[in-house]
Each structure stands twice: as structure tokens, then as C-alpha cells.
Amino acid sequence: GQNIDQPTEMTATEGAIVQINCTYQTSGFNGLFWYQQHAGEAPTFLSYNVLDGLEEKGRFSSFLSRSKGYSYLLLKELQMKDSASYLCAVRDTKKVSWGKLQFGAGTQVVVTP
């Protein structure tokens, strides 16, 4: 089986930093993705990690530890437009269809003035 856990909701003020954690258990691993999804819209790609370490992309950074089955997405200098759901997704190599993603339930980030 495969479990992906992330917090349901986080609240932070504009300009602050928020860290969204994601833990996973998978039979095979070929990358972890973070997506941003605004209400009623499709997810948009934020980041990808396949090796251990930190990937930085502007205000967003993502970290991966494969041995711990753990990732986090760090959002810096929060802006009101960052209020959205953030989805952690794992790509599993053992599945029949290569490239299939399993999504976590998403973390709703609420940015307050």
C-alpha cells in the first residue's frame, strides 16, 4: 500500500514563512512532487525532488529525505495569493503504469493580512 500524510490546514500571516510537511510510505519511489491548487482550478506544478536534499525555486523550496520518507515544502515571504491547497504527490515505480502519481489529501494554507 501507499500512504501519504500531510497536515490538513495551516495559517500564517503575510510575509511570514510556512513549512508544509509530507510523509510517505511506498513500495517503490521515483520522485516526489509538490503542486499548488487554488479552489476550483487544476493543480499547477511547483517542485520535484528525487534525490535527497533541498531544491530552491524563488520563494518556494522543497526538501526530501528518502530514508525517512519525508519531504517538506517551504513557502517564504508569504503573499495573499499563496492561499491555496498544496498537494504532495509521490511517483511509484512499482505500479503497472509508470509515472502514476499518488496524492496526499492536501494542505490548505490560509494567509492572513
Add this chain to the structure above:
Amino acid sequence: GAVVSQHPSRVICKSGTSVKIECRSLDFQATTMFWYRQFPKQSLMLMATSNEGSKATYEQGVEKDKFLINHASLTLSTLTVTSAHPEDSSFYICSARDLRGREYNEQFFGPGTRLTVL
């Protein structure tokens, strides 16, 4: 980046009718497309993997006779919800992988189709 479109964006239908949703990759060829369903405040649940020229692979618990998938070309996959019922009301999203020299092979998502069955 790669662009994926979906049509229609919103559909309301009566119970018992069938609804077809199209998913197109606009600027790339997609041998594999994925269909997801998302209920309010829940995450995306993969329904099936659509492979061009072959039968779709359905996830456990998804009825293949109810959710018909056709991947007739490298740029088009369709999902038909047959004999729709109110419990089928949901947000349906497709995605496609663009394999053109992309390290990540990430999935690009369509804008989604909001289905409401009365």
C-alpha cells in the same frame, strides 16, 4: 510549459444521461493521460490511466463500464460517464505527461470539468 485543455469546463445533466469529457494535449503528444476525480475539500483520486491505442487501466473500485475511456490519438483522451447519478457529481481532471526532454516528466493538468448531476 505544456498545455492541456478540457472540454467542457462545466456541465449539468439529468440523472441517467451520459456525459463525455474531452482532454487534449495542445502542444505535445501524450501517449499516457490520467483521469482524476476530486470531491470538495478532498485530494485528487486517480481513476484510470489512459494509454493511446490500448485499453485504459482502471484503479481498484472504479467501474470501467461506467467510466468509459478512449484514447484515440496522441493528443486526445475522452472520459464518458455513463448513466450518471447525483453521486457522480464531482470535479474531473485529466493530466498528461510531456516526455520531450523533460527531466521531471511531470504531469500537466487540464483545467478540470465540474459535473453536476441533477
